[in-house]
Amino acid sequence: QQPVQSPQAVILREGEDAVINCSSSKALYSVHWYRQKHGEAPVFLMILLKGGEQKGHEKISASFNEKKQQSSLYLTASQLSYSGTYFCGTEGIQGAQKLVFGQGTRLTINP
């Protein structure tokens, strides 16, 4: 079942912070986050595994609440290059590594 992302769209000024949420109705083994710029392929940002292990980038971090089957992506001091559509992908407990992606959150950063 497809995870639900919120908000659907965000408009920020450069330097502001953003939070993007991803919620699933199923128990999760992992949550992935990707960024896609217009006309390009999605690019991997980070993965969060059941048990709390986290990988990420500077100024972009994420949390994973296993009990609530929710993940949040935090973008700090946003830069123009952060613009794009962000997707979470979720992997269920029993599944082979195959991700179900959310519908995406469009982030626009203005100067």
Place this chain on the structure above:
Amino acid sequence: NAGVTQTPKFRILKIGQSMTLQCTQDMNHNYMYWYRQDPGMGLKLIYYSVGAGITDKGEVPNGYNVSRSTTEDFPLRLELAAPSQTSVYFCASSYRAGGYTFGSGTRLTVV
């Protein structure tokens, strides 16, 4: 390192025609995937493979077929193309519990 290479980048098919979308990766990833992305939407899993000789259906497999004879190649076959198959197709690969590396995509139009 080329990563994941998809060919062709663009294709126009007539209704009822068939074609094969090619996907090759040079990262020795065991896991490979085919997703489709309709305009303004998220990614839907068509088929995936956990290793050579092993394939399985995803969320939207109807009208497609795949094979995985080698670790590197994972072609997607469209039989009897229909307008509903107009989409952007992305191939991806990964290690177990790793982020996906996506190819640049194939933009397919069925007329």
